[in-house]
Amino acid sequence: MKYILFLLLTFPILASAQNTLSVEVQGVKNSExxxxxxxxxxxxxFLKFDQxxxxxxxxxxxxxxxxxxxxLPEGEYALAIFHDENGNNELDTNWLGIPKEDIGFSNARMKTFGPPSFKECSIPLHKSSEIKVILQ
Structure with missing residues (x-):
């Protein structure tokens, strides 16, 4: 009886297991x-600050x-990463909106005429995992 009660009490915790995503960011030009x-x-x-x-x-x-x-619960995610060299907590861009700081995406690279889509960047997460992202 105690065993069944324990299982019933811990089931919600087990059912909502959380995962950790380790991200190795490569191509960092400096330590600033x-x-x-x-x-x-x-x-x-995707790529909207408020979302x-x-x-x-x-x-x-x-x-x-x-x-x-x-x-992170199980699901599909897309990551956008940037090197905030000046520490102003925002991606600096030129007057055309082209990033001045290095950026990278999970599972995709910047296109000639803009960023990749959510679908191109998406990664499934079913357990704790590791990914590599290359800044460009």
Whole structure:
């Protein structure tokens, strides 16, 4: 009886298991500023600041910088990452909207005439995983 009660009490915790996504960001030119990541769950709001599901940043490390994104339920996600060299917490662009700071995406690269789509960047997450993103 105690065992059944324990299972019933812990089932909601087990059913909503969370995952960690380890992101290895390669091609970091210097150790100035931060590496910032935005995690998106839906195509509708992809690359819109007010539609970010989760975000984080860490001190940039020349060469490779690692980020951990914790507490992600199973699902499909797309990541946008940039090297915020001046530490102003925003992606600096020129007057045409072209990024002045290095950027990268999960599972895709910047196109000649704009960023990739959510579908091109999406990665399925069913367990804790690791991905690599190359800044350009």
């Amino acid at each position: 500023g931060n590496i910032s990541v935005a995690v998106y769950k839906e195509a509708k709001g 970010v599901y989760k975000s984080d940043s860490t001190q940039a490390k020349k060469g490779t910088t690692r980020l951990l994104i914790e507490d």
